[in-house]
Amino acid sequence: MPYGVRDRRHAHLIPDWDIMRSDVVTGVAGSGPEDATIFCHTPVEGVSVVMVSYRTGDVLFVAIDAVLARDQEGVAELILIDNGNPPEVVAELVRRAEAEPRFTLVGGRGNIGFAQGCNLGARHARGRHLLLLNPDCRLGPGAVPALLAEAAALGDDWMLGCRVLDPDGNDQRGSRRALLTPRTALVETFRLDRLAPRLFRHHRLNHHDHPLPRGTARVPAISGACMMLPAATFRTVGGMDEGYFLHVDDLDLCLRLHRTGIPVYFAPHVEAVHHAGSSRASPLRVEWHKTRGFLRYFRVHFRTSLLFSLLGLLIGAGALGRFGIKAAQSLLRSARNGRPGSHDAGP
Numbered sequence: 454m455p456y457g458v459r460d461r462r463h464a465h466l467i468p469d470w471d472i473m474r475s476d477v478v479t480g481v482a483g484s485g486p487e488d489a490t491i492f493c494h495t496p497v498e499g500v501s502v503v504m505v506s507y508r509t510g511d512v513l514f515v516a517i518d519a520v521l522a523r524d525q526e527g528v529a530e531l532i533l534i535d536n537g538n539p540p541e542v543v544a545e546l547v548r549r550a551e552a553e554p555r556f557t558l559v560g561g562r563g564n565i566g567f568a569q570g571c572n573l574g575a576r577h578a579r580g581r582h583l584l585l586l587n588p589d590c591r592l593g594p595g596a597v598p599a600l601l602a603e604a605a606a607l608g609d610d611w612m613l614g615c616r617v618l619d620p621d622g623n624d625q626r627g628s629r630r631a632l633l634t635p636r637t638a639l640v641e642t643f644r645l646d647r648l649a650p651r652l653f654r655h656h657r658l659n660h661h662d663h664p665l666p667r668g669t670a671r672v673p674a675i676s677g678a679c680m681m682l683p684a685a686t687f688r689t690v691g692g693m694d695e696g697y698f699l700h701v702d703d704l705d706l707c708l709r710l711h712r713t714g715i716p717v718y719f720a721p722h723v724e725a726v727h728h729a730g731s732s733r734a735s736p737l738r739v740e741w742h743k744t745r746g747f748l749r750y751f752r753v754h755f756r757t758s759l760l761f762s763l764l765g766l767l768i769g770a771g772a773l774g775r776f777g778i779k780a781a782q783s784l785l786r787s788a789r790n791g792r793p794g795s796h797d798a799g800p
Contacts, residue, residue, distance in 0.1 A: 496684065499529030500597055501580030505570030506588040507536035512728045513588045514545070520586070521553060525597040528555065529580040533588070534570040535560030568693035568702040575687055583687050586725075587678040590617070593724035600681050603669045603720045610689065610715045612682040612707070614675030615723035616665070625727055629660040629719055630674040632711060633704045635755060638747075665721045672719040673711065677703025678727040686715060696753070699739065701746030708754060 502520050506513055520531050535543060535558060543560070550558040559577060571585050582604070584597065596615060604613055617628035631637045640646055641658035660672070680703065690709050693702050707717055730736075 496581045497529055497579045499527050499580045500582045500584050500601070500681070501529055501574075501578035501684070502531045502584045502586055502597075503534070503571055503574030503578060504531065504586055504588045505534040505536055505567050505574065506538055507564050508538060509542075509588040512591070513538075513542070516586070516588055516591050517549065517556075519592045520597075521555065522594070524595045525592065526595075527597045527601050530555045530557060530578070532557045532559060532574040532577050534565075534574050536564040536566075536570055566695070566698035567700075568697045569695045571702075572692040572695060575684065575692060578684060581684060582681060583684050584679070584681045585677065587727060589728040590678045591726045591728070592679070593726070596723050596725060599723045600720060603718070603723070604681065607716070607718060610683065610686045611718060612675070612680055612686070612710055612715065613669075613718045613720060614672075614681070615679050615720050615725050617676045617678050617725055617727050620726055620728055624661040625676065625678075625729065626659050626661050628676045628678075629663065629672050630676075630704070630707075631656075631658050631660065632673045632708055633658060633701075633750060635751070638751070666719070668722075669718050669720045671716050673717065674704055674707035675717055675719055676727070677706075678729075679725045680706075686710075689713070690715070694753075696749055697746045699742040699746065701743065701750050705750055705753075 504516070504520075509516075517531065517533070519525070520528060533546065533556070535546065538546070546558050550556045557577060559573065565573070574585075575583055582601070584600075586592070593615075600613055600615065604611065607613065614628070617625045619625045636656055637658040640653045640656045646653040646657050690706070690713055694705050694709075697705060710717055
């Protein structure tokens with residue numbers, strides 16, 4: 454069936470953003486920071502895995518297979534938001550969605566960004582829990598039932614992450630983090646912990662090089678590559694802030710959960726491999742969206758204090774400087790490869 458054909462016989466294919474499932478919508482649970490509406494379906498037991506994909510590459514199908522594997526007991530459905538994959542990839546996604554009743558494919562309006570894509574996926578989701586999973590993140594064997602087992606003791610409201618690894622098996626930077634604040638941003642951006650270890654070594658943003666806890670432990674923030682939480686909790690905080698297009702939205706969610714009193718946990722014995730940077734999008738545009746997200750975060754959350762405002766200017770200068778360095782590096786690589794610039798216009 455061609456992608457985009459409205460055929461109610463294939464309820465798992467949703468070719469237009471305005472088409473909902475045939476389930477009864479029981480109400481509207483509130484709006485997010487950018488007035489993003491999160492709809493509440495009659496919940497079913499299990500986990501709704503939400504992926505948002507834009508030119509992800511071949512690892513996308515590896516990630517899909519890992520989610521739908523037999524050892525991932527508890528997966529009620531996989532909802533994939535197609536933000537603009539190549540036609541041949543979309544054709545394969547359609548084929549898989551037609552063959553797998555748990556697989557829902559949603560697309561139709563181009564690249565709407567990661568945060569808005571997550572909210573859209575949550576709007577279609579029916580599972581009692583949501584697992585926001587990057588499309589280049591491969592769950593380890595039995596990861597979903599292991600996360601559910603850990604979550605059983607956490608109460609009603611929580612968010613839970615796992616040990617996110619690089620393909621080489623090392624802990625990925627950002628898999629465990631402090632909250633992003635002016636202090637942690639300054640230390641991490643300028644690596645002040647290297648200049649004055651005694652003063653700043655405990656104030657880094659990233660904690661991936663810290664010793665692993667023996668069991669599931671409460672942490673300030675986790676990686677957005679793999680985040681599980683109850684669907685009701687997601688609605689309580691208004692979902693993802695759609696003011697972010699790409700990057701920093703996960704740190705924003707962790708901060709809002711913290712301020713609401715909802716704990717964030719890290720399960721060290723559950724693993725996922727994140728093939729970061731697998732997207733065929735322009736690296737320069739990715740870096741630009743990361744910089745914009747960084748600046749937005751401090752403008753939204755830390756603009757009331759004069760001191761924080763001054764620190765924000767310094768942090769902003771550092772972020773823009775980092776972007777400038779990345780842009781120069783990208784241009785140099787393009788010149789060496791004989792290309793005038795990056796190969797696509799996507800983020």
